Amino acid sequence: IGGLPVSIQNIRDVSEICKRHHIPFFFDCARFAENCFFIKQNEPEFAEATIQEIAKEMFELSDGAMMSAKKDGLQNIGGFITLNDGEVFEHLKELMIIVEGFPTYGGLTGRDLDALAVGFYEVMEEDYLDYRIDQIRYLGERLKSVGMPIVEPTGGHAVFIDAGKFLPQIKPLEFPGHALAVEFYREGCIRVCEIGSMMFADVDPETGIETPATRELVRLAMPRRVYTASHLEYIVETAEKIVKIKDQLSGYKITKQSKLLRHFTCDLKPKAMKKLKLLK
Template identity: 55%
Template sequence: MQFKTIIEPFRIKTVESIRRTTREERLKAIEEAGFNLFLLDADNVLVDLLTDSGTGAMSAKQWGGMMQGDESYAGSKSFYKFKSAVQGITGYKHVIPTHQGRAAERILFGSVLKGGDIVPNNTHFDTTRANVEHHKAVALDIPISEARSPSVVLPFKGNIDLELLEEQLLRNKQKIPIVFVTITNNSGGGQPVSMANIRGASHICKKFSVPFFLDACRFAENAWFIKMREEGYAGKSPLEIAQELFSLADGCTMSAKKDGLANIGGFLALNDDCLAQACKNELIRTEGFPTYGGLAGYDLEAIAVGIQEVLEEDYLAYRIQSVAYFGKQLTDAGIPIVQPPGGHAVYIDATAMLPHIPVSEFPAWALSLALYVEGGIRSVEIGSVMFGQETPASMELVRLAFPRRVYTQSHVDYVSEVLRYINEHKSNIHGVRIVEQPAVLRHFSARFEPIGGSLQ
């Protein structure tokens, strides 16, 4: 008998208290934060779905490993344990630890990019785009066309458009020093990429002798979707699928704060000796020696354990089913989301939910504020505040990203209940305007005001 109740494949050993606040307290808190959820004190948040990056709960094995951390400056035992774990999954010759994924991006792009270059990707996420554009290069998003239609259901909606990729390489080969595919496609609704699509991108890049890299933050979740949805993979383990994924690329960047199940850390892994040496030189200049890369030995131990635990089938089944359960609750309530639900988050289509708010008044940002004020839930906008400084973003989404091994099904049910209430009263939600913003990555620190003067 296959029972339907989703149970967490772990027992809770330690708990952390969270504080309930009143609606009035939340109104005051968000006003003091300039109506920016990033600027809230975490103590004023009840359920924090801002990000799944570095916010997960570590296992007993990870904590036990941390107690064995070797803090030697050079050649620590913890580094070699970390390197062995990464190589066992990726197969790459060089493994360069970094303090998080954006450091790996900065080091890699600083070693390969110059002004006017183009970096094709299915969809760049915010820091990836910023690191490309910092070098006056173009972060070119070429997802399949269906990726921009939230209601369209496809098994691998995160795929890169292979025809457009080949067209770009034919036209601009001298300007394209590297090609990326992000797995899963975070900015595109957390959608997975098929093995066939990655193989196709790899073939095209080899044809033009251009390095092909993966942004592998959520490689394990992507591997699970391949196992569940792609023909020929049902009988393979997540590890075997991940190994095949990495074998098709020349290297990867990785934030271990996602599918490394760690609170900090990341790495750059690749096969090219000359590029690896250039990246190590930059690492030494800005992050640390190549056997610690800005991390403590105990961080390397945590990642070495976590990157293997994340491939356990019981964990992945629970993780993906929990997000799908939440997505179904919202769909059944008539709340429009990106379909099908992704692996780490559910993305609400704010344009469809709040048609009375024009894009110029940032409907997704307004919806995220309502979610906090009504229920104490912190989410993140992925729309024209994050990506639309020159032209509006292609979609106005609110992402509810679930930290790994942190919340239970009752938390999920609570978030669904709050969203149903908001949906019933959505005509009361008004747009916002920006009153202060930085030049780049404005969503982290911009300040806003409600149009009409108040959220009440």
């Protein structure tokens, strides 16, 4: 949670359990380079290792991985699955024909594949990772200093605001995270993302009764190589304005939702249409 890293020991332990029970062990490796950077920082065994060496050690413990290349592929689009099992590969190829097309259709364009080939090397440059992780740490500190509670310590790729703590007047199933996300957009045109009960509540398929998620968070994910320090200050200024009106904020109700992954497409309406006095 919170973009926090997985240690090599944890990966070794899971790998060992999976092997013992003949369960294939797959990574979601979208943030693999950030994870390697934290391993280097936190684990004495890898203090002198390069990011490439740590990545090799990590991936050798898995049977395959799913990659969303927009993240640590430094790519604009696309992704892939890696495998070490020919049978699973054949099965996935058949499924792909149903949902996407023949592998020979190509998937990504040539220029995207070229960008990915370069992106994989650049993402492992320590200067890049150092700057990126430090941006997250800095933004987290600044948000805290203006009164927004965050998940600590900060990890990679995003700052997570604890919306449940920030807006205690809004019940989990009235989505405090979404209320805060709306306010970031209304105040500063900043797009952030609820990671709480709208995304992760457990909905009983028969009764429709919902059990809230364990945390009500908002993710401020940082685009790579885009934001300067003044962009971060703008986010903080917006947060400061929201802190001033936090007691006026109320929750939301879902009016339309899909069966799967409702947070991507659901419609919501505010529980109370209070007229907010927005600050200049």
